[in-house]
Amino acid sequence: MKRVRRAVSALVLLAAIGGLYTVGFGLGLVLLASLAVFLWINIHPLGKGAPTKRLHQLECGSALLQLFLVTSTVNCVIFGILWFRSIHFLMAEPARAEDIWIVVRANLGCTLIAVLAETIVFWNGMIRVYLSSVQLGLKHRVLAALCGWIPFVNIWYLAKIIRITSDEVEFETEKWELDAVRAESEVCKTKYPILMVHGVFFRDYRYVNYWGRIPKELMRNGATVYYGQQQSAASVEDSGRELAQRIRQIVDETGCEKVNIIAHSKGGLDSRAAIAHFGMAPYVATLTTINTPHRGCIFAEYLLGKVPEAARQKIAAAYNSTMKKLGDENPDFLAAVTDLTESACLARNQVTPDDPDVVYESVMSYCEKAVHGKFPLNMTHPIVKHFDGRNDGLVSVESAKWGERFTLLEPTGKRGISHGDVVDLNRENISGFDIREFYVNLAANLKQRGY
Numbered sequence: 001m002k003r004v005r006r007a008v009s010a011l012v013l014l015a016a017i018g019g020l021y022t023v024g025f026g027l028g029l030v031l032l033a034s035l036a037v038f039l040w041i042n043i044h045p046l047g048k049g050a051p052t053k054r055l056h057q058l059e060c061g062s063a064l065l066q067l068f069l070v071t072s073t074v075n076c077v078i079f080g081i082l083w084f085r086s087i088h089f090l091m092a093e094p095a096r097a098e099d100i101w102i103v104v105r106a107n108l109g110c111t112l113i114a115v116l117a118e119t120i121v122f123w124n125g126m127i128r129v130y131l132s133s134v135q136l137g138l139k140h141r142v143l144a145a146l147c148g149w150i151p152f153v154n155i156w157y158l159a160k161i162i163r164i165t166s167d168e169v170e171f172e173t174e175k176w177e178l179d180a181v182r183a184e185s186e187v188c189k190t191k192y193p194i195l196m197v198h199g200v201f202f203r204d205y206r207y208v209n210y211w212g213r214i215p216k217e218l219m220r221n222g223a224t225v226y227y228g229q230q231q232s233a234a235s236v237e238d239s240g241r242e243l244a245q246r247i248r249q250i251v252d253e254t255g256c257e258k259v260n261i262i263a264h265s266k267g268g269l270d271s272r273a274a275i276a277h278f279g280m281a282p283y284v285a286t287l288t289t290i291n292t293p294h295r296g297c298i299f300a301e302y303l304l305g306k307v308p309e310a311a312r313q314k315i316a317a318a319y320n321s322t323m324k325k326l327g328d329e330n331p332d333f334l335a336a337v338t339d340l341t342e343s344a345c346l347a348r349n350q351v352t353p354d355d356p357d358v359v360y361e362s363v364m365s366y367c368e369k370a371v372h373g374k375f376p377l378n379m380t381h382p383i384v385k386h387f388d389g390r391n392d393g394l395v396s397v398e399s400a401k402w403g404e405r406f407t408l409l410e411p412t413g414k415r416g417i418s419h420g421d422v423v424d425l426n427r428e429n430i431s432g433f434d435i436r437e438f439y440v441n442l443a444a445n446l447k448q449r450g451y
Helices: 002-022 027-043 053-092 097-132 137-147 153-181 214-220 236-254 266-277 298-306 309-325 333-338 342-350 377-388 435-448
Strands: 194-197 225-227 259-264 284-290 359-364 405-408
Touching: 027 053, 027 097, 053 097, 053 153, 137 153, 194 214, 194 236, 194 266, 214 225, 214 435, 236 259, 236 266, 259 266, 259 435, 266 284, 266 342, 298 333, 298 342, 298 377, 309 333
Parallel strands: 194 225, 194 259, 259 284, 284 359, 359 405
Antiparallel strands: none
8 A cells, every 4th residue: 555655646746747847727736736745755755654663764764765766767768858859859940049048948947846856855765764774784874875976886776775774664564563462472571580691892881782672672572681781801700700799689689589691602601600609500590601602712712822912911901991981890801801712711611510400501603604794703704713613703603502402593595693693783684584583582482491
């Protein structure tokens, strides 16, 4: 129905403009009708079709860009014929200078009106999608601005933007409808709240969520979610101590008895330390590690050995100084990196046994090619592959296996899932794999098992 309404609107606009070009009688009425239709299309392109304001704006923007692509093509044909016929007529018949000026002025006026109308439609659509799209990202926004100056390439990239934004509207609408259907079921309402523990070099900021769209999706489906809030970089033992304090705080304040931990990357090592070394076993029901280097990273050990001591200290000092200003109490860059090496992890495993009363499970993803990871993971992937084998850009598959159950994420097609993708760091809808739905199923499974 929306497509029909859009097509009808476009035809009405073209008909009105056509009437303006060819009919002298009722010129004022034609002008008024054309302006009314034009304003209606720009202000309210599709009506209320999408479920949220953001998606509605994105849907409208994408529709306007589609309309621009169609009408600008039609106008190019119409005005090409108009100018050709005018020139042919003037050359075939002797004409006075005044007649030539009248024809040229009329054609030029109509052309300028059409160009102005198309410009308004284009920028209206482009501003809407730029402000509301998540999937365009910085890359497509920049490339679209650059390609806009290259003939024919700009048309190709405009079609690409339309496809990306249209797919986003369709995918997010289906996701919203699915959540609406199962809202009452609260499939993610686990017995114990979920504690999400971030990895190294990140913090739990209020407005920039480390876990992307995942927490909101879990909460929308009934989950109670907390965050680890440990420092961005510290030794595993120090981070484990911080997590132990955080777990005790949650238990004391809520009376929940236990928590289900979902930990990414180094956060999984921190969580194991909190359980084994700081007495948190009675307060943890399950620990699910996501892409955690339980057996360390060989490439990290190699790089640490190759970087000169002076350079290591300089990098560490710069990082620690910056993160102190951003909220870390005592960041330690070198301690965090060293604890991720193979030798450090293997030694720690000997003194960090799994507690029999805690359920340990692990998840891992990988990339087939370096290009599947965003920068800088696309750069590190081949290095990690050389030393550690199949990996996600930082951690190898073999290093991530831990606990009673191991899940290897293998999306359809050639696209892999990088170390950042698995926590929705880039907010990217990956073809063949719904990262948010994976976490919903993970939490739902914990609920079904009584956790």
